[in-house]
Amino acid sequence: EPEVTQTPSHQVTQMGQEVILRCVPISNHLYFYWYRQILGQKVEFLVSFYNNEISEKSEIFDDQFSVERPDGSNFTLKIRSTKLEDSAMYFCASSGGRANSDTQYFGPGTRLTVL
Amino acid sequence: DAKTTQPNSMESNEEEPVHLPCNHSTISGTDYIHWYRQLPSQGPEYVIHGLTSNVNNRMASLAIAEDRKSSTLILHRATLRDAAVYYCILRDPQNNAGNMLTFGGGTRLMVKP
Numbered sequence: 001e002p003e004v005t006q007t008p009s010h011q012v013t014q015m016g017q018e019v020i021l022r023c024v025p026i027s028n029h030l031y032f033y034w035y036r037q038i039l040g041q042k043v044e045f046l047v048s049f050y051n052n053e054i055s056e057k058s059e060i061f062d063d064q065f066s067v068e069r070p071d072g073s074n075f076t077l078k079i080r081s082t083k084l085e086d087s088a089m090y091f092c093a094s095s096g097g098r099a100n101s102d103t104q105y106f107g108p109g110t111r112l113t114v115l
Numbered sequence: 116d117a118k119t120t121q122p123n124s125m126e127s128n129e130e131e132p133v134h135l136p137c138n139h140s141t142i143s144g145t146d147y148i149h150w151y152r153q154l155p156s157q158g159p160e161y162v163i164h165g166l167t168s169n170v171n172n173r174m175a176s177l178a179i180a181e182d183r184k185s186s187t188l189i190l191h192r193a194t195l196r197d198a199a200v201y202y203c204i205l206r207d208p209q210n211n212a213g214n215m216l217t218f219g220g221g222t223r224l225m226v227k228p
Contacts, residue, residue: 031214043218056215091158106158
């Protein structure tokens with residue numbers, strides 16, 4: 001069964017450093033998403049991406065964040081200058097479209113630790 | 116998207132049915148009811164969804180009240196692997212440009228052997 005993959009599984013970085021989290025969505029999917037989950041808290045939507053542009057973003061997704069689909073398979077989340085409060089699990093998801101029945105398929109996540 | 120209310124936690128015995136409730140009294144006519152679950156240390160996973168009629172799939176059943184103000188996710192025979200946080204999420208594709216899922220706190224299901 002096709003699945004969303006994410007790399008790395010765990011990223012440790014120093015505060016102020018840039019990080020890029022990588023995702024390979026399911027190959028024929030058109031919509032891509034990033035969510036995050038701070039330890040012990042809810043899963044929070046960050047951004048959705050379709051047709052090479054952002055469809056929607058939350059308040060969390062400020063100027064420090066950016067997304068890109070650099071080629072036909074990868075979908076990346078970049079944090080330019082990490083802060084301690086960016087420490088969280090980051091989940092990538094993809095879906096085939098926006099139909100009512102569309103399921104979002106989530107990856108296993110990247111644990112980001114900012115020191 | 117309208118708000119949902121779920122119990123914080125529930126317990127079940129292995130191999131017994133589990134009924135996970137969700138209240139959504141402010142549901143709109145175009146809101147679909149989705150259920151996802153999150154196993155420990157994993158990403159969320161789709162379980163089932165519906166609009167008005169009850170739905171069955173290989174994982175679970177979804178019973179939707181006639182007035183649609185509540186729904187119940189039914190696991191017919193809980194296994195230890197079903198221990199997870201279950202999220203009831205309303206999604207209105209007509210008023211959700213980003214197609215986002217809005218997760219609440221969910222119900223933590225504990226399954227006892």
